[in-house]
Amino acid sequence: MAIANVYISQGHSISLVLRILEVERSTYYAYVNRRNKPSASILKSGRPTPGYSFTQEGKRISDEQIKEWLMEMLADEYTSVYGYRKLTKLLNRQHRLVINKKKVYRLCKQMRVLRPQRKIKVKHPKRLANNRTLTGSNQLWETDIKYGWIAGEQRFFFLLSIIDVFDRSIVTYHLGLSCEAKDVVQITQEALMKRQLFDRAKRPVIRSDNGPQFISHRFAEACEQFELIHERIPPKTPNKNAHIESFHAILESECYQRHEFESYPHAYEVVTGFIHNYNHDRLHGSIYDMSPYEYMTAIKQGTVEAKLIKV
Numbered sequence: 001m002a003i004a005n006v007y008i009s010q011g012h013s014i015s016l017v018l019r020i021l022e023v024e025r026s027t028y029y030a031y032v033n034r035r036n037k038p039s040a041s042i043l044k045s046g047r048p049t050p051g052y053s054f055t056q057e058g059k060r061i062s063d064e065q066i067k068e069w070l071m072e073m074l075a076d077e078y079t080s081v082y083g084y085r086k087l088t089k090l091l092n093r094q095h096r097l098v099i100n101k102k103k104v105y106r107l108c109k110q111m112r113v114l115r116p117q118r119k120i121k122v123k124h125p126k127r128l129a130n131n132r133t134l135t136g137s138n139q140l141w142e143t144d145i146k147y148g149w150i151a152g153e154q155r156f157f158f159l160l161s162i163i164d165v166f167d168r169s170i171v172t173y174h175l176g177l178s179c180e181a182k183d184v185v186q187i188t189q190e191a192l193m194k195r196q197l198f199d200r201a202k203r204p205v206i207r208s209d210n211g212p213q214f215i216s217h218r219f220a221e222a223c224e225q226f227e228l229i230h231e232r233i234p235p236k237t238p239n240k241n242a243h244i245e246s247f248h249a250i251l252e253s254e255c256y257q258r259h260e261f262e263s264y265p266h267a268y269e270v271v272t273g274f275i276h277n278y279n280h281d282r283l284h285g286s287i288y289d290m291s292p293y294e295y296m297t298a299i300k301q302g303t304v305e306a307k308l309i310k311v
Helices: 002-009 016-019 025-031 063-075 086-096 100-109 181-192 217-226 238-254 264-280 293-303
Strands: 052-055 060-062 139-152 155-164 170-176 204-207 229-232
Touching: 002 016, 016 181, 052 063, 060 063, 063 086, 063 100, 063 139, 139 181, 139 238, 139 264, 155 181, 155 238, 155 264, 170 181, 170 264, 181 204, 181 217, 204 238, 217 229, 238 264, 264 293
Parallel strands: 139 204, 204 229
Antiparallel strands: 052 060, 139 155, 155 170
């Protein structure tokens, strides 16, 4: 309990600290002689938007994926000057998406990338991904979002993961029915706490694509606060984020395609179980046919030689 108080006194979220340390909230509040006050629920009115569109072939595409495509177009030298009407045409042509300009306008407005806003000088300039040679854990983390479909509820869920490129482990992740910049900030903080890096001067570089969550001011300010370098890959270069992309490919073929999720709790149970197996038991050919946790233990014990990773 004393460890929890140390982290909380440093300004970390109480709920986050208790979840990481696996301490019941009631136990903690009894310890400090406080009572938890339930927060008032916020009622939402009006019919919610569907959260997805369809391709000409009838495939569902989530709004989050559409936003990512829009950000890639706006990061391109030649299409960055387009307004929402031309962006709609590009979505029709490049991705065969059935979408009207009103929805594209709404999505652009949510992301604050309509043309008047894009003229504003950015506070946090873009840092492109650099080539690196990794010699140990906690030097380079990659992060990205993977979408899943809940057939029984006809809606998407989101998995936001951070992978350590050197040891291939999923450091931490967010699994939920939404994924926003605040969730990226939370799991980044959680990853630093799990690896006990807040007391170390040298911290990982975190690499992502140009998704709206990753280019947000909220995440940029958090990286400054956490003293992290955030670098982004150029548009249409997923090979620069190869390790998290590889994990998502494994997740798709070995988990998503083997299950038809009936509900969000069902999806949560299956996916969390898969990630636990991935970290502790699944054999990885690139690290001596060991699991990530076995590989880290073997390096500490000196029974295997650490492999240099060039990215």
